Amino acid sequence: MARITVKVEPLHADGTTCDHAVSPSGKPRDSDSGCAGRRSYRVWCSSCGQVGKPHGLRVLAEPEQARHRAQHQVATTR
Numbered sequence: 001m002a003r004i005t006v007k008v009e010p011l012h013a014d015g016t017t018c019d020h021a022v023s024p025s026g027k028p029r030d031s032d033s034g035c036a037g038r039r040s041y042r043v044w045c046s047s048c049g050q051v052g053k054p055h056g057l058r059v060l061a062e063p064e065q066a067r068h069r070a071q072h073q074v075a076t077t078r
């Protein structure tokens with residue numbers, strides 16, 4: 001059974017994932033990194049891909065992440 005990971009990924013305004021270092025305020029830590037700042041957060045599942053629509057805040061994406069992870073646990077319970 002492949003291990004499934006469900007994570008919250010930050011996105012830029014253009015929909016690309018942000019893996020830049022940012023300060024706790026959400027601003028890019030390095031102004032030369034080319035990071036335009038984080039606009040939204042999506043739930044990403046290694047098995048299903050994107051789950052639902054991107055959320056404006058991380059705290060809004062986390063319940064969906066937990067819900068989706070729980071769905072897989074139900075599906076894989078012996």
Ligand SMILES: [Zn+2]
Binds near residue numbers: 017018020034035038
């Ligand atoms: Zn970025």
Ligand SMILES: [Zn+2]
Binds near residue numbers: 047049072
């Ligand atoms: Zn999934």
